[in-house]
Amino acid sequence: MEADRGPEAPGGISLRSLERRILICAALVLAGIAAAGAAGAASFRLLPGAACGAAIAWGNFFLIRKILEKAFLREGAVNKRFVVQYAVKFLGLIGIVYLVVRSGWFDVLGFLLGLTSLFLGVFLEALVKSFRPAE
């Protein structure tokens, strides 16, 4: 069955490749903040927050992929446990965001910048796919 090969459709967007792009964008965001900090245009305090935000963005995407793949891309009936797993993931995400924002350990602006790596990763992946010749 086609679905058993996983969601790596030839010519389409690959989720694993997208995850790599998100990591690349997270590295770029961190490097940008470090460069701005070195130039005196930004504070180095943004760095841990940005790293945490990028980790949360990547982890959230990874978990969404895992849960939905397990639920829908298997042969047979849909695994209904995915509803519970998705709810637990969502509650965990809210808890982590609450801790990060309210604890004061991380800079909130850096955290938001880190979260942006998901959008940048999707944008980068779409750019790469649009410039790659069709197979």
Add this chain to the structure above:
Amino acid sequence: MFRRFTFSLLVALLFVAVASVALAAEGAPAAGGESNVKAVIALTAGFGIAIAAFGGALGQSRAIAAGLEGIARNPSAQNKIFIPMIVGLALIESLVIYALVIAFVLVGKL
């Protein structure tokens, strides 16, 4: 019918919002503008996350419904539909997380 209901709901929300600020202002005249600011912050955080959750839920439900309907109609296109659906869900959820962060920051100022 749906439009009228939505319009009535929005007007009611607006009245509740305005009334809350007005009542808060009457309740603490000695505190000056600080009480007003806090009331506005509380309202902003509440409405902000409410609107974000409403929009996010609507967007996710539409994305999932359309995606699964497409897969049901054409199972051979499962991979091509499923991947953009997951990407869309992640993006929508990220926007709601942004609103959640802002709401937490605002609540922290109370």
